[in-house]
Amino acid sequence: MQTIGVLGAGAWGTALAATAVKAGRNVRVWALEAEVAEALSAGKGNPVYLPGIELPRVQASSDMSILADCEAILSVVPAQHARACFNELAEHLSPGVPVLLCSKGIEKKTLSLMTDVVHETMPKATPAVLSGPSFAADVARGLPTAVTLACADEKLGQTLMQAIGRSAFRPYWSNDLIGAEIGGAVKNVLAIACGIVEGLELGKSAHAALISRGFAEMTRLAVAMGAQQQTLAGLCGLGDLVLTCSSPQSRNMSFGMALGQGRLAKDVLAERNSVTEGVATAPALTELAAREGVAMPICQAVHEILAGQKNVDEAMTALLNRPFKHEGF
Numbered sequence: 001m002q003t004i005g006v007l008g009a010g011a012w013g014t015a016l017a018a019t020a021v022k023a024g025r026n027v028r029v030w031a032l033e034a035e036v037a038e039a040l041s042a043g044k045g046n047p048v049y050l051p052g053i054e055l056p057r058v059q060a061s062s063d064m065s066i067l068a069d070c071e072a073i074l075s076v077v078p079a080q081h082a083r084a085c086f087n088e089l090a091e092h093l094s095p096g097v098p099v100l101l102c103s104k105g106i107e108k109k110t111l112s113l114m115t116d117v118v119h120e121t122m123p124k125a126t127p128a129v130l131s132g133p134s135f136a137a138d139v140a141r142g143l144p145t146a147v148t149l150a151c152a153d154e155k156l157g158q159t160l161m162q163a164i165g166r167s168a169f170r171p172y173w174s175n176d177l178i179g180a181e182i183g184g185a186v187k188n189v190l191a192i193a194c195g196i197v198e199g200l201e202l203g204k205s206a207h208a209a210l211i212s213r214g215f216a217e218m219t220r221l222a223v224a225m226g227a228q229q230q231t232l233a234g235l236c237g238l239g240d241l242v243l244t245c246s247s248p249q250s251r252n253m254s255f256g257m258a259l260g261q262g263r264l265a266k267d268v269l270a271e272r273n274s275v276t277e278g279v280a281t282a283p284a285l286t287e288l289a290a291r292e293g294v295a296m297p298i299c300q301a302v303h304e305i306l307a308g309q310k311n312v313d314e315a316m317t318a319l320l321n322r323p324f325k326h327e328g329f
Protein backbone atom coordinates (compact mmCIF):
# COMPACT_ATOMS: atom_id res chain seq x y z
CA MET A 1 0.00 0.00 0.00
CA GLN A 2 1.94 3.01 -1.26
CA THR A 3 -0.47 5.85 -2.00
CA ILE A 4 -2.64 7.09 0.85
CA GLY A 5 -5.39 9.70 0.54
CA VAL A 6 -6.43 11.98 3.37
CA LEU A 7 -9.97 13.39 3.28
CA GLY A 8 -9.91 16.58 5.36
CA ALA A 9 -7.02 18.85 6.27
CA GLY A 10 -7.79 20.06 9.75
CA ALA A 11 -5.28 19.54 12.54
CA TRP A 12 -5.75 15.76 12.66
CA GLY A 13 -5.75 15.21 8.90
CA THR A 14 -2.55 17.22 8.68
CA ALA A 15 -0.89 15.28 11.51
CA LEU A 16 -1.90 11.96 9.95
CA ALA A 17 -0.62 13.10 6.56
CA ALA A 18 2.71 13.94 8.21
CA THR A 19 2.79 10.52 9.87
CA ALA A 20 2.06 8.71 6.61
CA VAL A 21 4.81 10.70 4.85
CA LYS A 22 7.26 9.77 7.61
CA ALA A 23 6.16 6.13 7.24
CA GLY A 24 7.28 6.37 3.59
CA ARG A 25 3.96 6.68 1.82
CA ASN A 26 2.97 8.99 -1.05
CA VAL A 27 0.25 11.18 0.42
CA ARG A 28 -2.55 13.05 -1.32
CA VAL A 29 -4.76 15.37 0.66
CA TRP A 30 -8.20 16.83 -0.01
CA ALA A 31 -8.70 20.13 1.82
CA LEU A 32 -11.98 22.02 1.88
CA GLU A 33 -10.18 25.37 1.68
CA ALA A 34 -8.14 26.13 -1.46
CA GLU A 35 -5.63 28.18 0.56
CA VAL A 36 -4.94 25.19 2.83
CA ALA A 37 -4.42 22.94 -0.20
CA GLU A 38 -2.04 25.49 -1.73
CA ALA A 39 0.01 25.81 1.47
CA LEU A 40 0.26 22.02 1.83
CA SER A 41 1.31 21.54 -1.79
CA ALA A 42 3.91 24.31 -1.44
CA GLY A 43 5.49 22.51 1.54
CA LYS A 44 4.39 25.24 3.94
CA GLY A 45 2.40 22.94 6.24
CA ASN A 46 -1.07 23.97 7.40
CA PRO A 47 -1.00 27.55 8.72
CA VAL A 48 -4.79 27.57 9.27
CA TYR A 49 -5.38 24.43 11.37
CA LEU A 50 -1.95 23.27 12.58
CA PRO A 51 0.45 26.24 12.47
CA GLY A 52 4.11 25.82 13.28
CA ILE A 53 4.33 22.18 12.17
CA GLU A 54 6.57 21.23 9.26
CA LEU A 55 5.05 18.91 6.71
CA PRO A 56 7.17 17.75 3.81
CA ARG A 57 5.51 18.41 0.50
CA VAL A 58 2.31 16.44 -0.12
CA GLN A 59 0.02 16.64 -3.13
CA ALA A 60 -3.06 18.56 -2.01
CA SER A 61 -6.14 19.97 -3.70
CA SER A 62 -9.61 21.25 -2.91
CA ASP A 63 -10.84 19.07 -5.80
CA MET A 64 -11.74 15.63 -4.49
CA SER A 65 -10.59 13.88 -7.65
CA ILE A 66 -7.11 14.09 -6.08
CA LEU A 67 -8.14 11.05 -4.03
CA ALA A 68 -8.92 8.89 -7.10
CA ASP A 69 -6.61 5.85 -7.32
CA CYS A 70 -5.48 6.05 -3.69
CA GLU A 71 -5.08 2.59 -2.15
CA ALA A 72 -6.59 3.66 1.18
CA ILE A 73 -8.38 6.76 2.42
CA LEU A 74 -8.07 8.27 5.88
CA SER A 75 -11.32 10.12 6.56
CA VAL A 76 -10.67 13.07 8.88
CA VAL A 77 -13.60 15.40 8.23
CA PRO A 78 -15.79 16.43 11.21
CA ALA A 79 -18.53 13.86 11.82
CA GLN A 80 -21.41 16.19 10.90
CA HIS A 81 -19.87 16.82 7.45
CA ALA A 82 -18.88 13.23 6.71
CA ARG A 83 -22.02 12.23 4.77
CA ALA A 84 -21.77 15.11 2.30
CA CYS A 85 -18.05 14.44 1.79
CA PHE A 86 -18.58 10.68 1.32
CA ASN A 87 -21.31 11.31 -1.26
CA GLU A 88 -18.73 13.22 -3.28
CA LEU A 89 -15.88 10.79 -2.54
CA ALA A 90 -18.01 7.86 -3.80
CA GLU A 91 -17.56 9.15 -7.36
CA HIS A 92 -13.78 8.81 -7.13
CA LEU A 93 -13.34 5.61 -5.12
CA SER A 94 -12.46 2.20 -6.62
CA PRO A 95 -14.45 -0.76 -5.23
CA GLY A 96 -13.07 -2.33 -2.04
CA VAL A 97 -10.79 0.57 -1.09
CA PRO A 98 -10.45 0.77 2.71
CA VAL A 99 -11.76 3.95 4.31
CA LEU A 100 -10.13 4.41 7.71
CA LEU A 101 -12.44 6.56 9.82
CA CYS A 102 -10.38 8.88 12.00
CA SER A 103 -13.03 11.39 13.13
CA LYS A 104 -14.83 10.96 16.44
CA GLY A 105 -18.53 11.63 16.50
CA ILE A 106 -22.07 10.47 15.81
CA GLU A 107 -24.24 12.00 13.09
CA LYS A 108 -26.77 14.13 14.94
CA LYS A 109 -29.60 13.96 12.35
CA THR A 110 -29.62 10.17 12.00
CA LEU A 111 -27.75 8.84 15.10
CA SER A 112 -25.50 6.99 12.64
CA LEU A 113 -21.98 5.92 13.48
CA MET A 114 -19.41 6.85 10.81
CA THR A 115 -19.23 3.20 9.66
CA ASP A 116 -23.01 3.33 9.02
CA VAL A 117 -22.52 6.49 6.97
CA VAL A 118 -19.83 4.71 4.90
CA HIS A 119 -22.14 1.72 4.27
CA GLU A 120 -24.95 4.04 3.16
CA THR A 121 -22.92 6.36 0.93
CA MET A 122 -20.08 4.15 -0.34
CA PRO A 123 -21.39 0.55 -0.13
CA LYS A 124 -18.36 -0.81 -2.00
CA ALA A 125 -15.80 0.71 0.40
CA THR A 126 -14.34 -1.26 3.31
CA PRO A 127 -14.68 0.70 6.56
CA ALA A 128 -12.09 0.62 9.34
CA VAL A 129 -11.66 2.85 12.40
CA LEU A 130 -8.61 4.63 13.84
CA SER A 131 -9.16 6.01 17.33
CA GLY A 132 -7.19 6.55 20.51
CA PRO A 133 -5.35 9.07 22.68
CA SER A 134 -3.59 11.26 20.14
CA PHE A 135 -3.48 15.03 20.07
CA ALA A 136 -2.72 16.21 16.53
CA ALA A 137 0.07 18.51 17.74
CA ASP A 138 1.78 15.63 19.59
CA VAL A 139 1.57 13.28 16.61
CA ALA A 140 2.76 15.96 14.17
CA ARG A 141 5.78 16.64 16.41
CA GLY A 142 6.62 12.93 16.34
CA LEU A 143 5.94 12.36 20.05
CA PRO A 144 5.17 8.71 20.92
CA THR A 145 1.51 7.74 20.44
CA ALA A 146 -0.51 4.51 20.37
CA VAL A 147 -3.96 4.06 18.84
CA THR A 148 -6.53 1.37 18.11
CA LEU A 149 -6.94 0.40 14.45
CA ALA A 150 -10.18 -1.56 14.13
CA CYS A 151 -10.81 -3.53 10.98
CA ALA A 152 -12.95 -6.63 10.51
CA ASP A 153 -10.33 -8.34 8.34
CA GLU A 154 -7.11 -8.91 10.28
CA LYS A 155 -4.94 -9.11 7.17
CA LEU A 156 -6.22 -5.77 5.91
CA GLY A 157 -5.77 -4.38 9.42
CA GLN A 158 -2.09 -5.48 9.34
CA THR A 159 -1.64 -3.88 5.91
CA LEU A 160 -3.09 -0.58 7.15
CA MET A 161 -0.94 -0.69 10.28
CA GLN A 162 2.18 -1.22 8.15
CA ALA A 163 1.13 1.60 5.83
CA ILE A 164 0.79 4.32 8.50
CA GLY A 165 2.50 2.95 11.60
CA ARG A 166 6.03 3.61 12.77
CA SER A 167 7.88 3.52 16.07
CA ALA A 168 6.43 6.83 17.29
CA PHE A 169 2.90 6.05 16.03
CA ARG A 170 1.89 2.57 17.11
CA PRO A 171 -1.45 1.18 15.94
CA TYR A 172 -2.90 -1.87 17.72
CA TRP A 173 -5.33 -4.04 15.73
CA SER A 174 -8.84 -4.81 16.94
CA ASN A 175 -11.81 -6.35 15.12
CA ASP A 176 -14.30 -4.25 17.12
CA LEU A 177 -15.29 -1.26 14.97
CA ILE A 178 -18.33 -0.37 17.05
CA GLY A 179 -16.33 -0.30 20.29
CA ALA A 180 -13.66 1.92 18.72
CA GLU A 181 -16.26 4.32 17.34
CA ILE A 182 -18.32 4.57 20.52
CA GLY A 183 -15.20 5.12 22.65
CA GLY A 184 -14.03 8.05 20.53
CA ALA A 185 -17.46 9.67 20.30
CA VAL A 186 -18.43 9.35 23.98
CA LYS A 187 -15.10 10.54 25.39
CA ASN A 188 -15.61 13.93 23.72
CA VAL A 189 -18.88 14.49 25.61
CA LEU A 190 -17.32 13.30 28.86
CA ALA A 191 -14.39 15.68 28.30
CA ILE A 192 -16.88 18.56 28.18
CA ALA A 193 -18.26 17.32 31.52
CA CYS A 194 -14.74 17.07 32.99
CA GLY A 195 -13.99 20.57 31.76
CA ILE A 196 -17.10 21.86 33.52
CA VAL A 197 -15.98 20.19 36.78
CA GLU A 198 -12.56 21.79 36.34
CA GLY A 199 -14.05 25.20 35.53
CA LEU A 200 -16.25 25.00 38.61
CA GLU A 201 -13.14 24.08 40.67
CA LEU A 202 -14.82 21.00 42.15
CA GLY A 203 -11.48 19.29 42.75
CA LYS A 204 -9.51 16.30 41.46
CA SER A 205 -11.62 13.77 43.40
CA ALA A 206 -14.74 14.85 41.52
CA HIS A 207 -12.72 14.76 38.29
CA ALA A 208 -11.63 11.14 38.92
CA ALA A 209 -15.17 10.11 39.89
CA LEU A 210 -16.48 11.59 36.67
CA ILE A 211 -13.92 9.73 34.55
CA SER A 212 -14.82 6.41 36.24
CA ARG A 213 -18.58 6.85 36.05
CA GLY A 214 -18.23 8.24 32.52
CA PHE A 215 -16.28 5.12 31.56
CA ALA A 216 -19.20 3.03 32.87
CA GLU A 217 -21.59 5.01 30.62
CA MET A 218 -19.35 4.59 27.58
CA THR A 219 -19.02 0.84 28.18
CA ARG A 220 -22.76 0.34 28.78
CA LEU A 221 -23.70 2.00 25.50
CA ALA A 222 -20.98 0.26 23.50
CA VAL A 223 -21.89 -3.20 24.80
CA ALA A 224 -25.60 -2.54 24.17
CA MET A 225 -24.69 -1.70 20.57
CA GLY A 226 -22.70 -4.91 20.08
CA ALA A 227 -19.15 -3.93 21.09
CA GLN A 228 -16.81 -6.08 23.17
CA GLN A 229 -16.40 -4.73 26.71
CA GLN A 230 -12.60 -5.14 26.61
CA THR A 231 -12.29 -2.76 23.65
CA LEU A 232 -13.44 0.10 25.85
CA ALA A 233 -10.70 -0.65 28.37
CA GLY A 234 -8.16 -0.05 25.59
CA LEU A 235 -6.64 2.91 23.79
CA CYS A 236 -9.84 3.96 21.99
CA GLY A 237 -11.88 3.95 25.21
CA LEU A 238 -10.24 4.49 28.57
CA GLY A 239 -6.99 5.64 26.97
CA ASP A 240 -8.60 8.48 25.06
CA LEU A 241 -10.94 9.29 27.94
CA VAL A 242 -7.99 9.81 30.28
CA LEU A 243 -6.11 11.96 27.75
CA THR A 244 -9.01 14.13 26.71
CA CYS A 245 -10.35 14.62 30.23
CA SER A 246 -6.96 15.60 31.61
CA SER A 247 -5.72 18.39 29.38
CA PRO A 248 -7.02 21.78 28.28
CA GLN A 249 -5.17 20.97 25.03
CA SER A 250 -8.44 19.13 24.27
CA ARG A 251 -10.97 21.41 22.57
CA ASN A 252 -13.80 19.54 24.28
CA MET A 253 -12.26 19.87 27.73
CA SER A 254 -11.34 23.54 27.29
CA PHE A 255 -14.87 24.23 26.02
CA GLY A 256 -16.29 22.60 29.16
CA MET A 257 -13.89 24.62 31.34
CA ALA A 258 -15.21 27.82 29.79
CA LEU A 259 -18.81 26.74 30.52
CA GLY A 260 -17.85 25.95 34.12
CA GLN A 261 -16.36 29.42 34.41
CA GLY A 262 -19.71 30.90 33.42
CA ARG A 263 -19.21 31.59 29.71
CA LEU A 264 -21.93 30.97 27.13
CA ALA A 265 -21.47 28.04 24.74
CA LYS A 266 -22.26 30.14 21.67
CA ASP A 267 -19.63 32.75 22.57
CA VAL A 268 -16.91 30.14 23.12
CA LEU A 269 -17.74 28.33 19.87
CA ALA A 270 -17.84 31.59 17.91
CA GLU A 271 -14.19 32.24 18.86
CA ARG A 272 -12.98 28.92 17.37
CA ASN A 273 -12.19 27.83 13.82
CA SER A 274 -11.71 24.27 15.08
CA VAL A 275 -14.33 21.59 15.70
CA THR A 276 -15.59 20.68 19.19
CA GLU A 277 -17.17 17.33 18.30
CA GLY A 278 -18.82 16.69 21.68
CA VAL A 279 -21.25 19.57 21.10
CA ALA A 280 -23.09 17.77 18.28
CA THR A 281 -22.53 14.30 19.72
CA ALA A 282 -24.12 15.10 23.13
CA PRO A 283 -27.73 15.30 21.86
CA ALA A 284 -27.15 12.31 19.56
CA LEU A 285 -25.90 10.26 22.52
CA THR A 286 -28.88 11.18 24.66
CA GLU A 287 -31.20 9.88 21.93
CA LEU A 288 -29.08 6.79 21.29
CA ALA A 289 -28.99 5.96 25.01
CA ALA A 290 -32.78 6.21 25.16
CA ARG A 291 -33.10 4.01 22.06
CA GLU A 292 -30.75 1.39 23.51
CA GLY A 293 -32.31 1.58 26.99
CA VAL A 294 -29.06 2.48 28.78
CA ALA A 295 -28.53 5.16 31.41
CA MET A 296 -26.00 7.87 30.51
CA PRO A 297 -26.66 10.55 33.12
CA ILE A 298 -23.39 12.46 32.66
CA CYS A 299 -23.73 12.68 28.89
CA GLN A 300 -27.37 13.63 29.32
CA ALA A 301 -26.40 16.41 31.74
CA VAL A 302 -23.99 17.82 29.12
CA HIS A 303 -26.79 17.73 26.56
CA GLU A 304 -29.21 19.47 28.94
CA ILE A 305 -26.68 22.25 29.59
CA LEU A 306 -25.97 22.74 25.88
CA ALA A 307 -29.68 22.69 25.03
CA GLY A 308 -30.34 25.36 27.67
CA GLN A 309 -32.60 23.01 29.66
CA LYS A 310 -30.45 23.32 32.82
CA ASN A 311 -27.69 25.61 33.90
CA VAL A 312 -24.38 24.16 35.06
CA ASP A 313 -25.31 24.29 38.77
CA GLU A 314 -28.71 22.67 38.23
CA ALA A 315 -27.18 19.88 36.15
CA MET A 316 -24.49 19.25 38.79
CA THR A 317 -27.03 19.18 41.63
CA ALA A 318 -29.21 16.71 39.71
CA LEU A 319 -26.22 14.40 39.12
CA LEU A 320 -25.13 14.51 42.76
CA ASN A 321 -28.64 13.71 44.00
CA ARG A 322 -29.18 10.59 41.94
CA PRO A 323 -30.09 7.54 44.08
CA PHE A 324 -27.16 5.49 45.44
CA LYS A 325 -26.71 2.29 43.46
CA HIS A 326 -24.55 -0.73 42.65
CA GLU A 327 -21.23 0.28 41.07
CA GLY A 328 -21.21 -2.17 38.11
CA PHE A 329 -21.46 -1.21 34.47
Ligand SMILES: NC(=O)C1=CN([C@@H]2O[C@H](COP(=O)(O)OP(=O)(O)OC[C@H]3O[C@@H](n4cnc5c(N)ncnc54)[C@H](O)[C@@H]3O)[C@@H](O)[C@H]2O)C=CC1
Pocket: 008, 009, 010, 011, 012, 013, 014, 031, 032, 033, 049, 076, 077, 078, 079, 081, 085, 102, 103, 104, 105, 134, 135, 136, 137, 273, 274, 275, 276, 277
Ligand atom coordinates in the same frame (compact mmCIF):
# COMPACT_ATOMS: atom_id res chain seq x y z
N1 LIG B 1 -7.25 17.52 16.51
C1 LIG B 1 -6.99 16.39 17.14
O1 LIG B 1 -6.09 16.33 17.99
C2 LIG B 1 -7.77 15.16 16.85
C3 LIG B 1 -8.97 15.23 16.14
N2 LIG B 1 -9.68 14.09 15.90
C4 LIG B 1 -10.93 14.14 15.16
O2 LIG B 1 -10.67 14.50 13.82
C5 LIG B 1 -11.81 15.16 13.25
C6 LIG B 1 -11.36 16.43 12.56
O3 LIG B 1 -10.85 17.27 13.57
P1 LIG B 1 -9.61 18.25 13.33
O4 LIG B 1 -8.70 17.71 12.31
O5 LIG B 1 -9.06 18.54 14.66
O6 LIG B 1 -10.33 19.52 12.69
P2 LIG B 1 -9.99 21.06 12.96
O7 LIG B 1 -10.77 21.50 14.13
O8 LIG B 1 -8.52 21.25 13.04
O9 LIG B 1 -10.50 21.76 11.65
C7 LIG B 1 -11.85 21.77 11.26
C8 LIG B 1 -11.96 21.00 9.98
O10 LIG B 1 -13.31 20.96 9.58
C9 LIG B 1 -13.34 21.14 8.17
N3 LIG B 1 -14.66 21.55 7.74
C10 LIG B 1 -15.37 22.63 8.13
N4 LIG B 1 -16.54 22.69 7.45
C11 LIG B 1 -16.55 21.60 6.63
C12 LIG B 1 -17.47 21.11 5.67
N5 LIG B 1 -18.62 21.72 5.42
N6 LIG B 1 -17.14 19.96 5.01
C13 LIG B 1 -15.98 19.32 5.26
N7 LIG B 1 -15.08 19.76 6.14
C14 LIG B 1 -15.36 20.87 6.82
C15 LIG B 1 -12.26 22.16 7.92
O11 LIG B 1 -11.90 22.18 6.57
C16 LIG B 1 -11.17 21.62 8.81
O12 LIG B 1 -10.47 20.61 8.13
C17 LIG B 1 -12.78 15.36 14.41
O13 LIG B 1 -13.76 14.36 14.36
C18 LIG B 1 -11.92 15.18 15.65
O14 LIG B 1 -12.67 14.67 16.75
C19 LIG B 1 -9.26 12.88 16.32
C20 LIG B 1 -8.08 12.75 17.00
C21 LIG B 1 -7.24 13.89 17.31
Ligand SMILES: O=C(CO)COP(=O)(O)O
Pocket: 104, 132, 133, 134, 135, 136, 188, 191, 240, 243, 244, 249, 250, 251, 252, 253, 275, 276, 277
Ligand atom coordinates in the same frame (compact mmCIF):
# COMPACT_ATOMS: atom_id res chain seq x y z
O1 LIG C 1 -9.44 13.22 20.14
C1 LIG C 1 -8.54 13.89 20.58
C2 LIG C 1 -7.38 13.32 21.26
O2 LIG C 1 -7.36 11.91 21.22
C3 LIG C 1 -8.64 15.37 20.47
O3 LIG C 1 -9.58 15.82 21.37
P1 LIG C 1 -10.29 17.23 21.16
O4 LIG C 1 -11.10 17.15 19.91
O5 LIG C 1 -11.12 17.43 22.39
O6 LIG C 1 -9.21 18.26 21.07
